[in-house]
Amino acid sequence: MTRFLMPILGSFAAMSTARADWELNMPVGVTDISAEVYDLHMMVLGVCTIAAALTFGAMIYALVNFRKSTGAEAESWSHNTKAEIIWTVVPTLILIAMAVPAAQTLVKIEDNRGSEMTVKITGYQWKWHYEYIGEDVGFYSTLASASNSARRLGNEVDVYDVDNYLLDVDQPLVIPVDTHVRYLITSNDVIHAWWVPAFAVKKDAVPGFVNEGWFKVNEPGTYRGQCAELCGKDHGFMPVVVEVLSKADYADWLDAQKSS
Amino acid sequence: MSEAATHDHHDDHGPEKGWRRWVFSTNHKDIGTMYLVFALTMLFVGGAMSFVIRAELFQPGLQFVNPDFFNQMTTLHALIMVFGMIMPAFAGFANWMIPLQIGAPDMALPRMNNWSFWILPFAGVMLLSTLFMEGGAPASGWTLYPPLVLQMGNGFPFAMFSVHLLGISSIMAAINIIVTILNLRAPGMTLMRMPMFVWTWLITAYLLIAVMPVLAGGVTMLITDQFFGTSFFQAAGGGDPVLFQHIFWFFGHPEVYIIILPAFGIISEIIPTFARKPLFGHDAMVYAVAGIAFLSFIVWAHHMFTVGMPLAGQLFFMMSTTLIAIPTAVKVFNWTATMWKGAMTFETPMLFAIGFLFMFTIGGFSGLMLAIAPADFQYHDSYFVVAHFHYVLVPGALFAAIGGAYYWMPKWTGHMYDEKLGKIHFWLSAVFVNLTFFPQHFVGLAGMPRRIPDYSTQFADFNMMSSVGAFGFGLSQLLLVYVIIKCVRGGEKATAEVWDHPPGLEWTVPSPAPHHTFDEPPVLK
Numbered sequence: 001m002t003r004f005l006m007p008i009l010g011s012f013a014a015m016s017t018a019r020a021d022w023e024l025n026m027p028v029g030v031t032d033i034s035a036e037v038y039d040l041h042m043m044v045l046g047v048c049t050i051a052a053a054l055t056f057g058a059m060i061y062a063l064v065n066f067r068k069s070t071g072a073e074a075e076s077w078s079h080n081t082k083a084e085i086i087w088t089v090v091p092t093l094i095l096i097a098m099a100v101p102a103a104q105t106l107v108k109i110e111d112n113r114g115s116e117m118t119v120k121i122t123g124y125q126w127k128w129h130y131e132y133i134g135e136d137v138g139f140y141s142t143l144a145s146a147s148n149s150a151r152r153l154g155n156e157v158d159v160y161d162v163d164n165y166l167l168d169v170d171q172p173l174v175i176p177v178d179t180h181v182r183y184l185i186t187s188n189d190v191i192h193a194w195w196v197p198a199f200a201v202k203k204d205a206v207p208g209f210v211n212e213g214w215f216k217v218n219e220p221g222t223y224r225g226q227c228a229e230l231c232g233k234d235h236g237f238m239p240v241v242v243e244v245l246s247k248a249d250y251a252d253w254l255d256a257q258k259s260s
Numbered sequence: 261m262s263e264a265a266t267h268d269h270h271d272d273h274g275p276e277k278g279w280r281r282w283v284f285s286t287n288h289k290d291i292g293t294m295y296l297v298f299a300l301t302m303l304f305v306g307g308a309m310s311f312v313i314r315a316e317l318f319q320p321g322l323q324f325v326n327p328d329f330f331n332q333m334t335t336l337h338a339l340i341m342v343f344g345m346i347m348p349a350f351a352g353f354a355n356w357m358i359p360l361q362i363g364a365p366d367m368a369l370p371r372m373n374n375w376s377f378w379i380l381p382f383a384g385v386m387l388l389s390t391l392f393m394e395g396g397a398p399a400s401g402w403t404l405y406p407p408l409v410l411q412m413g414n415g416f417p418f419a420m421f422s423v424h425l426l427g428i429s430s431i432m433a434a435i436n437i438i439v440t441i442l443n444l445r446a447p448g449m450t451l452m453r454m455p456m457f458v459w460t461w462l463i464t465a466y467l468l469i470a471v472m473p474v475l476a477g478g479v480t481m482l483i484t485d486q487f488f489g490t491s492f493f494q495a496a497g498g499g500d501p502v503l504f505q506h507i508f509w510f511f512g513h514p515e516v517y518i519i520i521l522p523a524f525g526i527i528s529e530i531i532p533t534f535a536r537k538p539l540f541g542h543d544a545m546v547y548a549v550a551g552i553a554f555l556s557f558i559v560w561a562h563h564m565f566t567v568g569m570p571l572a573g574q575l576f577f578m579m580s581t582t583l584i585a586i587p588t589a590v591k592v593f594n595w596t597a598t599m600w601k602g603a604m605t606f607e608t609p610m611l612f613a614i615g616f617l618f619m620f621t622i623g624g625f626s627g628l629m630l631a632i633a634p635a636d637f638q639y640h641d642s643y644f645v646v647a648h649f650h651y652v653l654v655p656g657a658l659f660a661a662i663g664g665a666y667y668w669m670p671k672w673t674g675h676m677y678d679e680k681l682g683k684i685h686f687w688l689s690a691v692f693v694n695l696t697f698f699p700q701h702f703v704g705l706a707g708m709p710r711r712i713p714d715y716s717t718q719f720a721d722f723n724m725m726s727s728v729g730a731f732g733f734g735l736s737q738l739l740l741v742y743v744i745i746k747c748v749r750g751g752e753k754a755t756a757e758v759w760d761h762p763p764g765l766e767w768t769v770p771s772p773a774p775h776h777t778f779d780e781p782p783v784l785k
Contacts, residue, residue, distance in 0.1 A: 022721060023706035026638055033634075041635045048625035055592060055621060062599040063614070066535070067606075074536035074603040084544055087593045088586060095582045098632065103575055105634040110571040151322060151714055159321040159717060166320075166716045190408040191501055193566055193641060197707040202637045204567045206502060207407060208495020211568035228566075228641040228709045230401045232408060233328040236712030 027197050030219045030244075034200035036105045044098060051094075112212055115182030119173065123185075123192030123205035123227070126234035130173045133184075137257045143237050144168035151237060167224040172241035175217065176250035182214045193229035196240055202228055217244045275775055283378075286370035288355045289773060291377050293672070295352030296665070298380055300741070302344035303658075305388070307734045309337035314730040317723050322714050330713035331399035332391065338402035342519070343426040344384050346653070349661045350522035351376075351433050354461050357668065358437060360766035360773065361455045363446025363782040368439040376432035383425035390415030390422075401711060403512070404479070406493035406504050410486050417487070423479050427472045434468035437461055446765070448784030452546070455764055456539060459546050460525030463553045467518050470557075471511040478507035502567050509560035517556045520652060521549055523620075523660030524591060527613050530667050531595050533762040534610035535602030541594045548587035548594075555584050565636045574633045581631035585624070592621055605760070608682030612663030615655055615690050623651030626701065641711075644704025650697045654733075655690070662689075662740065669747055670754035674772030677747040681739060688736035695729030 028038045066072045118133040124140075131138035142148075147166050150157040159165045175181050185194055187205035195202040199215045217223075225240040245253060275281045275290065285291055312333045316324050325333070355373065359366055367373045390397040395413010398404065404423075412419070441462045445454070454462075481492040482504070491497025493504045524545075532539045539545065561569060561577040569577075595617055604610070626648040630639050639645060669677050699722035704710075708719045715723065754771040769777045 022702075023718060024702045026705045027707070037634050037638060040632055041629070041638065044629045044632050044635065048628060052621065052625060055596070056618065059596050059599070059614075059617060062596060062602075063604065066599060066602050066604055068536070068603040069605070072601075072603040075601040076538065077601075078538040078540050078542065078598075080540075080597070083593075083597065084541060084590070088590055091586050091589045095585060099579055099582055102578060102632045102634055106574055106578070107571065109634060109637075110574070153322040153324075153326055157321075164716070166714060190411070191405060195641075195707075195709070197638060200634070200638055202566050202640055206495075206567065208499070208501065209568065225707065226709050226712070230331070230405070230408065230711045232411065233326070233331060233399070235331070236327065236709070236714050 292356030456528035619655030
């Protein structure tokens with residue numbers, strides 16, 4: 001049903017592809033989960049849009065028709081049991097109907113079985129560290145130098161001349177396509193959050209605790225995100241970049257990392 | 261003879277002259293006025309901070325402030341607006357209007373009333389003074405999450421004690437309000453006959469008493485972690501940083517309703533007056549408010565879906581959160597039904613109430629979206645959240661407060677405010693508030709995190725719109741100050757009723773309300 005409603009309700013989405021600068025909606029993303037999350041988002045947005053149309057419609061009708069200036073006489077009733085029952089029960093049913101698919105998606109997200117490789121992500125003030133468990137490969141990922149010099153207060157660089165300003169790193173996380181990647185995430189100092197919108201993954205990196213999650217990316221490419229939990233002065237300057245390679249390219253990359 | 265002397269003494273008991281009237285006041289009207297003036301002042305202090313924020317975010321790149329100062333601004337903006345502006349504003353309304361609406365001569369505990377107000381300016385100054393200390397003001401966000409907040413400089417204990425003081429002030433105000441409502445109602449004013457504003461404050465006061473000590477506990481644990489070697493929240497000592505989030509949001513979510521319930525109350529007073537029709541479903545409204553208050557205690561972890569909760573926890577908090585939509589929807593429908601078949605006029609208070617009705621509902625809808633946990637993984641800590649809570653707080657709570665101020669200003673001052681300027685103020689506020697906050701939905705969905713001083717160029721256009729809106733909204737509020745000053749100084753004389761047969765005991769006393777009212781309890785028919 002969501003798929004059917006989407007074209008009608010998704011006027012936001014239709015406009016969004018025209019120009020990246022005027023991006024209006026959540027990305028559909030490149031994982032099965034992110035597509036499901038997008039559908040859920042569009043479903044709730046659709047329900048809210050319809051409910052808003054009805055509620056605001058009633059309000060506007062009242063505002064237009066029950067004005068003293070047009071000679072309306074106030075009535076004196078203040079109860080209508082039937083109406084009250086209807087507008088309590090109907091929203092309840094709608095909420096239950098929305099909660100069911102949301103719960104199903106949540107169960108899928110939290111099902112951590114079946115991982116094919118594991119990456120350990122550690123947040124630092126203000127960079128990320130990635131460690132490929134069992135491969136003896138690990139490195140820090142920090143804001144790219146072009147962005148880092150352009151973002152200084154009082155410098156002369158036009159940030160529009162910097163490619164992927166604030167969303168570029170010196171060394172991205174590299175993973176293979178079509179692979180169930182489990183991530184373990186923790187922090188070395190304060191709480192951070194690792195967010196890649198295209199994967200619908202956002203997980204807090206909490207010092208002293210290891211959180212767990214997974215993603216399986218369907219398309220090779222470069223995907224960008226940011227730290228999402230306020231972590232100090234350079235919170236806005238520790239982006240997340242994930243490069244998704246074909247399985248063969250990934251194997252080559254991993255070999256090169258091991259030998260270097 | 262003695263009887264006459266007592267009587268004379270009673271008549272002479274007007275306000276003291278000069279500063280003593282305010283500093284030593286035990287009069288609910290004077291204390292209410294002080295609360296409202298304090299809140300209005302803080303609106304501009306917190307607003308100035310949002311100007312710094314929006315100026316820095318006007319375009320990508322850092323132009324004005326360094327990131328650490330930016331974080332101090334976002335943190336102080338929130339703390340000041342929540343604890344220094346909106347809560348004192350509603351406390352001011354409570355002081356002024358609850359005794360007038362229940363036919364009481366004053367608040368039940370007048371000296372404590374004085375104290376609970378006068379703590380506020382000192383707490384506020386102490387909080388602001390951290391700006392000038394080494395290390396600056398708190399920069400951890402108003403949520404004060406450890407371990408980040410523990411990295412703060414010399415200002416840390418001052419900021420923490422300031423939060424303590426603000427909490428003590430709120431608790432005392434809440435005790436006073438409960439005691440007043442339960443003991444000083446005029447004969448015949450049964451609980452179910454109380455006006456909605458009184459009802460919402462009664463429930464709000466209980467929420468305050470329930471959760472303010474919880475915040476105080478969390479803040480105290482922060483202090484002992486910092487200075488006395490405990491490790492409540494320090495992982496290195498076996499503590500749990502997430503524990504603080506549970507404590508904070510167990511306070512923080514009811515706090516959301518502490519802010520919005522009195523706003524509901526004010527809206528429930530304004531709409532019936534200008535629709536000339538009694539409030540639809542008064543009793544259902546009471547139950548809805550009570551239902552919201554109860555639910556507010558069991559939804560807190562929806563602020564924390566990304567911390568790594570077990571699946572069962574996420575499911576529980578998702579379901580309980582969506583339930584809040586039901587009583588909230590009932591309230592919106594009841595207000596609409598109040599307008600239905602009424603005879604409406606659109607004076608400034610009604611305009612703000614209608615603005616509230618539309619825009620609070622928008623904030624409610626985005627709240628429902630945020631409740632859906634899988635989608636919240638995308639929304640969480642993005643500008644979508646910023647848009648959501650500003651919709652419920654600014655055109656929600658703040659519009660209700662402004663509407664209430666216009667509604668009761670003639671009763672307070674004895675003069676009608678300038679209706680034309682009031683309407684201009686409304687339309688400027690309504691246009692700019694949407695220009696400010698609606699685009700923030702879009703950048704949030706497109707992936708812009710909150711609390712960042714600089715952003716990728718793809719978010720530039722909407723941020724510029726948002727900044728223009730914020731400057732416009734802030735400047736429009738100067739008009740409010742002008743209207744208030746003009747109304748205090750003079751204007752058309754207000755009648756006792758002010759409006760067209762408004763409901764409520766407050767309209768049975770003269771305008772301006774005399775220094776002492778209801779020395780003899782009114783008789784309710």
